Structure formats: structure tokens, C-alpha cells
Amino acid sequence: MSHGVKTTISYPVDGAMGQTGVWRDFRPVLDSSKCVKCLKCWISCPDACIKRAEDDTISIDYVYCKGCGICANECPTKAITMTREGLGE
């Protein structure tokens, strides 16, 4: 353990609860042609899984995305759709 004495001291990492992407039933899929870079999806993701690039384009972190669907629900242009996992798209 840390700091010379055994007590619960932890450090921040990605995936503290594991690879939470496996929780998904549905995955958000972006159609960038419809994206107007409003960044509503970016600010609405409880898990910071929508990554915002320098030019305000977004990408989705599928390793950790839990598939809650808020991003798709909030997107004003329906650029994100929730697609069933495991159907081999």
C-alpha cells in the first residue's frame, strides 16, 4: 500500500470501476455529417466519454461509454443514434 502505512489511499486512473464499456446494451453512433458542433453531447455525458477535440469535433470513448443514451437524446440534429451492441456493424 502507499505512504508507509496501510490505509485506503487511492490514485485517479481511467477505468477505476473496470472497463465499463462492457455495461452497454446500446452504443451511441455518430453521423458526423449531421453534427453542428454544439457540444451538447460533450457536456451531457456523465462519464466524460465524449471527447472534445481542438476544433470542437467529438469522438466517443467506447472503452468506457456505458450506453446511457443521454447524448443521443440531447443531440438537436439527431446526429447520434443508439445502436444495439453485438449486432456486428
Next chain:
Amino acid sequence: MIIIDTGDRIAAKAAQMARPEFIAAYPITPQTVIVEKTAEYAETGELDAEYVRVESEHSAMTAVIGAAITGIRTFTATSSHGLALMHEMLHWAALSRLPIVMVNVNRTLGPGWNIWADQTDALAQRDTGWVQFYCASCQEIFDVIVQSYRLAEMEDVQLPIMVNYDAFVLSHTSMPVEIPEQAEIDKFLPPYRALWQIDPDDPITYANMVPQAYYGGIRKDMQDAHERVKDLVPRIANDWKQRFGTDHGGLIEQIQCDDADYILVTMGAFGAEAKVAVEQLRDEGVKAGLARIRVFRPFPAEVFRELAKGRTLVVVDRGVSIGAGGGIYTELKSALYGHSIAPVHGFIAGLGGKDVTYGEMSEMVKRVAAGNAAEVEWWGLDGQGGA
């Protein structure tokens, strides 16, 4: 410098001289004087510390924990129901390995409301992982509080320490106490250096969930630290004696044990009383001795295994675990089992602050010596026994 003052005021003085940087405490009889005196010290600047007048004992221990994790020395005090109220956070402090020092004025629990001395309050906390000292004089109160910081803050220890003494018998009784110079105390007790701390520069998470596999190791580490305390207490006491001249013993204080047939085993103010009982018994030709427990946690098992050889032990308990027995009695027998066949007799006395005199303690030993004592006796109920 010698001052004459009550246990509580001496405790406050010791706390002030140990230079804690944070105090949070809630008043409860008979600890109130400590809270009042330390508040006064903080306001006059005699104590350079943050002082938070919390709204309960549970919050007192929690606030102390909050301050301690930022890496500063802390102090608090309580008694009885207040100690019971902070029980959850006693576990928290010990599992967090924080070197907090707390005075507990031993007062029993109700109902009925009883503000007087017995040790049930601290006994009920013996599983929490705190080191526990029991004092028998105001001098010892002063010395142990300062020594406790040195002990608690050692890298090999990192445990919170409870310094106990009897309600009113010590808390409100004046005795002469030799107070060292602040500069000398500072040499004995260097500034606290935390092993880890909460600091915005270091994004650690403290006290999050812990999976099953890790938990046992945390507990074992606490136990290992307690084992080290057994060696460190006498060493620190010796260092203090070299510097300041006062001495109260190590894990236990032994009085006339070398050639004793009967050894009184007790702790707290009863220990002071028992000293006189030993003299009285010796005058009457009984080879009595006293083993006054100073450190109850960690329990000084090894010391007693040695001491028990060829003796009869007469335990006088001022606290009881209902359904099992006297606190010292049960732990002592457990420590001796498999190591010693020495007879052990238990007396449960003085609960709820009933006075027990040295005369009565002599009676107890004589009852044992005459073969008239049961294995365990409750003393002084319903008007039995001496006044």
C-alpha cells in the same frame, strides 16, 4: 516548575504544551474544564491553534480527523456518553492510522444518569484499535499526554491514543505536578511530520471503497503497530525520565512485586489506592504487590505471563463487559491461558463512582488469601463491603 491543579486543568496544560494545531471538542461532565481551558488558551494565544466549537462529540472526532488528514497535530477530549457517541469515528481514526491524542475522563454510562467514575466507557472502545493509557495521578496525566504524541507520531506506530483518568477522583482533584519548560518539551516532542496528507497538489482519494482481499491486511498492520507499541512505551517513558525525572512505570507499574505472593492488578485511580493497600497489607505481614496497568491496549500479555509466575493475582476491575466479566479480569485470564497456571481472582468494584478504599482492597486480598473469595465477586453492592 511545580503547579498544583486538577487533573482536567493539568490535561489542558499538557495539551497546550504539546502544541496541537487543531482542537475540536464538545463539553461533557466531567471533561468540561478541559474544553473551557483549551478554548481560553486558544483565545489568548497561549495555544496557537484552530479551535472549533463543534455541536457534538461525533462531530468533534470527525473534525479532528478532517484536520489530522491535512497533516497537523490535533487534540480532543471527551467522556462517557460522548465517547460512546463518537464510537464510529474512533474506528475511523484508527483504521485511518491517524496519530490523534484524546483525553477520556472515565465516567460510566446510563441510564440512570451517573457522572462519576468507572472505566466501562473506555472498555467499550477497546476493539477500536486505539492505544489506551490509564493514569493514576495528575503528574502522570501530564506526562502521558505529551508522551502520547511522541508515541503516536512515530513512523512505526501511527495510531490514535486515548489517555484515560477517573472522573472527579482525578479530573477534579488537585495534586502537585512538575511542569517542564516549553523549550524542553519541544526537544522531547519535535514538530509533527505526517506520512501522507490531503493537499490539492496531490490528488489522492482517501477512504474510498476497499475490496475484500485488501481489508485483512489493513487490520494486520494495525495489530503489528500495537505490538511495536509494547516496546516503545517503556523506551519513551525512560527517555522522559532521563530528561524530566518523573516516572510511572512502563506498560505496567510494579510496586513490591519481586517477593509478592499476592499481586493486586488494577488500573486508573484504583492503582493509587492499591499502592496504599499494598503498604497496609505488608504492615500486616501479607506479601502483597501491585501491578498497575498503565497501557490496556495493547494488552501487556507478555509482562503478566512473567509476573504471574508463582503468584496469585487479585484483579480489581472498575469496568465490566456484561455477559463476560471484568475488563481486566477477562483479558488477563485470556493472556495467561496456556502460559501460566497462576490463580486469578476478580473483584468488580466501584462501578458508577462508588468509592473503594485501600482498606477494602486489603480486605479483598485477605479474602483471597484466606480462601474465602469466589473466583469473581461483585463488591459493594447494596451496601455490602466498606463505605
Next chain:
Amino acid sequence: MAVKSLPKEELVRPGGGGCPGCPSSLALRIALKALGKNSVVVMPACCAVVCVGPYPKSSIDIPVVSIAFEAAAAAASGIVSGFKRKGKEDANVVVWAGDGGTYDIGLQALSGAVERGTDFIYICYNNEMYSNTGIQRSGATPFGAWTTTTWKGKDERKKDLPAIMRAHGLPYMATAIPSYQEDLFRKVQKAMSIRGPKYIEILAPCPPGWRFPMEKMLEVGRLAVDTGAFALYEYENGRLMFNLKSKSILEKKVEPKPIEEYLQMQGRFAHLFKPERNEAALSQIRAELDENWERMRKQVECGVA
């Protein structure tokens, strides 16, 4: 303020333990954008602690102090003092607590810390129940809501904890909701700029607890505001100031949407509609809502709080 202009830096990591769609996780993410790195967050036992993740890992990039359920504000008091001794008074000490640790078991410590003028920000994410232990009722559960300890719906009204906070005379308090991110951000920033105790209550529509599809989390929140079930406002220097749609509702510039729209989105109120409508309960809900808004209008009119 547009969503785009909110700080890009993330102080939360992906892969934490929150349920998908967790309002606390989102609200904390936004609050941390305002608070920044020079902060410490204190969490009593609550969902957020589980979201942080298990030892030896964590998902928060600032120090997190977890503490016993009833004790967050007391721990914060100690930390504030400790930081003062260490010359770190400029660091934000923030409590992030659920309604259990705020309205109920934590109320004493909160009241004590606020009464003592502790310089900290206490943020309660209120999902109106004890969600961490499995959706039991709390003092913040609204009248009529199903929980695992109020199977027929709660008989009592919810406590008005913001009013209790104002009764302490603290310098600032606000309500917020993750559906309105810029508003939440601004209020946290506002609290940071004021010395003394600040209280922010964030309504946290919880998908498993309130029984609605997780993708609707922000929508349910908007409906809470649009129907008047939740009012967005601030309190400073003894005065109440309403925000966004709540301001329009207060000033009667806009009719609140019918409360039933909000109730019918949530399974925890389903028993008020099926197998038949519980008209008595629904009238009581509407009456309570009207009463609250009338009282708030009078308070604003008289300049009291």
C-alpha cells in the same frame, strides 16, 4: 454563457462506478470544471463514493475525502481549519453529499458547520431518496413518491432544506440541476467567490430510483423546472432571485406545464395513475405546488427569504 465556453479540462475520469446516466456524476463533472484543481471534495457515504471507484483506484483528479455518513460537514470543518494552518486557505473545500447525508443523518453536522461560519461550499445532489442503499425514503422524498420504504407512496411532504439553510443566515445558497449546465457552473463559480458557508442543492433525477429511461435524465430535469416541481433560484444578502424558467413562472409570465406531465414520466408516481387515478393525492400535489409558488412570490415581493 454557452456550453462551448465551459472549461475543457476534465477532472473526472471515464470508467467510474456510476449508473449509466447518473445525474450526480454529471453534476460533479460540471461542478469540478468550475472548482478547478485547487480543491478538495468531501463525500459522506453516498452514491458518489461508489462512483469514485474502489481502492486502489479512483476516478477523480482532485483529492477526495470520504467520511462517515452523518459527518461530511464536520470533516469539512476540520479540513478548512487544517488548510488554514497550512497556508492553503485559497483551496476550495467542497462537500458533495446526497440528500440522506444532508437532510437527515447529516443535518446536525451541516447546521453546526454553517452556524460556525465555516468557509466551505456544501453541495447536496438531491435524488430525493437514499439511493445508495437501494431507494429508501428520505426527508427529501416528495409526497406521494414510491420508495422501498414507502410502497404506497410517501405520506409526508418533503423538508424544505434550502429554507433551513437560509434560516442560518448564510451568505449564499442556490438550487441547480444538471439539465442546465451553464447555470450550475455559474452558481458554483459564484459560491467560490464568497467567503463563509455556501449551500447549493442540485436536483438529481435518478433513473433507477425514479424509474424512467436513463436517456431521459436531462429531460426529466427540464420538466421538473418547467412544471414548477423544482425551482431554480439563488439567495444572497437576504434576497431571493429566481433563474431561467423559474423566474418566468414566479412572475407569472409563463404558465408552468401541468405537473402530471412530470409525474407521469416517472415510475415512482405510477401508482397515482394506475390502476386508477388517485385524485386526492394528485390534488394535494397540485395544491402543495401552488402553495409553494405563492409563498415564494410573497417572499420576493416583500424582500424576505
